[in-house]
Amino acid sequence: MNAPDKAFSLDPRIAEGADRLEPKVVAWRRDFHQNPELGNRETRTARIVADHLRKLGFDEVREQVATTGVVGTLKGGRPGPVVALRADMDALPVTEQVDVPFASKVRSQWNGQDCGVMHACGHDAHTSILMGVAELLAGMRAEIPGTVRFIFQPAEETPPIGEVGGAKVMVEQGCLQGPKVDAIFGLHITSVLGTGQVGYRSGPLMASADDFRVFIRGSQTHAAMPWRGIDPIVVGAQIVLGLQTVVSRHMNITKEPSIVTVGVFQGGVRHNIIPDEVKLEGTIRSFDEGQRSELHEHVKRISEMMAQAGGASARVHIHRWYDVTVNDPGLTEWSAPTLRHIAGDANVNVVDKVCGSEDFSFYQKAVPGFFFFVGCTHPDRDLATAAPNHSPRFHVDEACLKHGMKLLSALALDWLAANA
Ligand SMILES: [Zn+2]
Numbered sequence: 540m541n542a543p544d545k546a547f548s549l550d551p552r553i554a555e556g557a558d559r560l561e562p563k564v565v566a567w568r569r570d571f572h573q574n575p576e577l578g579n580r581e582t583r584t585a586r587i588v589a590d591h592l593r594k595l596g597f598d599e600v601r602e603q604v605a606t607t608g609v610v611g612t613l614k615g616g617r618p619g620p621v622v623a624l625r626a627d628m629d630a631l632p633v634t635e636q637v638d639v640p641f642a643s644k645v646r647s648q649w650n651g652q653d654c655g656v657m658h659a660c661g662h663d664a665h666t667s668i669l670m671g672v673a674e675l676l677a678g679m680r681a682e683i684p685g686t687v688r689f690i691f692q693p694a695e696e697t698p699p700i701g702e703v704g705g706a707k708v709m710v711e712q713g714c715l716q717g718p719k720v721d722a723i724f725g726l727h728i729t730s731v732l733g734t735g736q737v738g739y740r741s742g743p744l745m746a747s748a749d750d751f752r753v754f755i756r757g758s759q760t761h762a763a764m765p766w767r768g769i770d771p772i773v774v775g776a777q778i779v780l781g782l783q784t785v786v787s788r789h790m791n792i793t794k795e796p797s798i799v800t801v802g803v804f805q806g807g808v809r810h811n812i813i814p815d816e817v818k819l820e821g822t823i824r825s826f827d828e829g830q831r832s833e834l835h836e837h838v839k840r841i842s843e844m845m846a847q848a849g850g851a852s853a854r855v856h857i858h859r860w861y862d863v864t865v866n867d868p869g870l871t872e873w874s875a876p877t878l879r880h881i882a883g884d885a886n887v888n889v890v891d892k893v894c895g896s897e898d899f900s901f902y903q904k905a906v907p908g909f910f911f912f913v914g915c916t917h918p919d920r921d922l923a924t925a926a927p928n929h930s931p932r933f934h935v936d937e938a939c940l941k942h943g944m945k946l947l948s949a950l951a952l953d954w955l956a957a958n959a
């Protein structure tokens with residue numbers, strides 16, 4: 540990587556381009572917001588993206604990557620390396636409660652349940668920002684030393700049950716190949732930062748996310764004759780408490796934090812029946828791959844052994860979802876001056892780790908990557924009470940769109956210039 544005293548050669552063009560394109564980006568974002576699509580169903584969004592990239596004269600536009608993903612390649616007029624920029628396109632099963640003229644009225648099905656659909660995580664903003672960056676960079680392609688790969692991925696929030704999708708499948712289907720990507724950048728808008736603010740962190744930034752299910756098998760009997768059976772509800776309650784000791788008694792918390800939460804406890808149909816089986820479901824979060832494996836072992840052992848102690852049995856299923864989102868330290872150190880140059884020193888700060896997760900981690904496993912946060916809460920609003928991402932009241936200050944466009948464009952251009 541390069542020294543922090545780098546040049547910011549093209550930034551007047553970035554500022555001019557971002558000003559010029561802002562109304563278009565706002566219009567795209569409102570259109571996507573009003574027409575949100577769930578994971579692996581982003582066909583309308585993908586078509587708009589692909590048409591846009593083709594109209595800009597991209598060298599290659601691949602569609603239907605990982606079901607609905609779009610991968611565009613823009614070759615600059617001068618030789619150089621390949622940098623990738625990523626946006627996610629999917630919305631969430633959330634019924635919108637924001638009072639804007641372009642609020643979503645869309646309804647759909649999520650895992651068999653009727654639901655509203657809303658861009659409650661801001662992926663509408665990410666997609667339109669990256670479309671804006673595509674137009675901005677296409678307009679100066681003759682001067683670009685290298686190639687820019689634009690990755691528009693589906694299903695970041697995970698696809699419906701029974702489907703695969705998102706970044707992992709995008710990588711498997713070659714979105715970082717042909718020509719091979721050397722570094723990747725991505726952003727996420729967030730309600731916890733004010734518009735104009737940027738948050739970043741070197742190393743582990745967002746947690747790994749795995750879910751677990753525990754099926755506790757007892758023996759059904761009359762609730763008034765518990766000695767005739769084995770009560771999986773009491774055993775389940777003991778397991779829930781036992782799982783509280785995983786982090787507090789077994790993990791080295793001075794290394795990294797971690798979380799084990801039980802979110803579902805299901806069993807029984809009547810007050811006077813002890814059921815045969817109870818189901819627990821929960822999530823495991825960590826910031827270190829070694830600790831992640833340890834957590835899995837403890838969850839499994841405690842569940843099985845406590846069930847055995849109660850005369851019951853437990854089957855434990857753990858599904859690995861997303862890896863830890865780890866910012867490459869060298870690339871992070873290199874990126875920070877560009878962020879400060881665009882946003883201003885006072886507006887760029889190191890943030891705490893986030894226990895949410897991101898499938899941007901799958902790109903970072905393949906190539907050095909840098910993921911950062913862009914504030915989207917209007918400065919007049921209180922950050923502490925602004926509705927968070929995933930809330931039906933999540934509200935985006937659209938000034939963040941131009942800001943995001945400048946930051947991503949600058950990172951791509953500076954990185955290519957520095958590594959050409
Ligand atoms: Zn989200």
Ligand SMILES: [Zn+2]
Nearest residue numbers: 660662695727
């Ligand atoms: Zn998101």
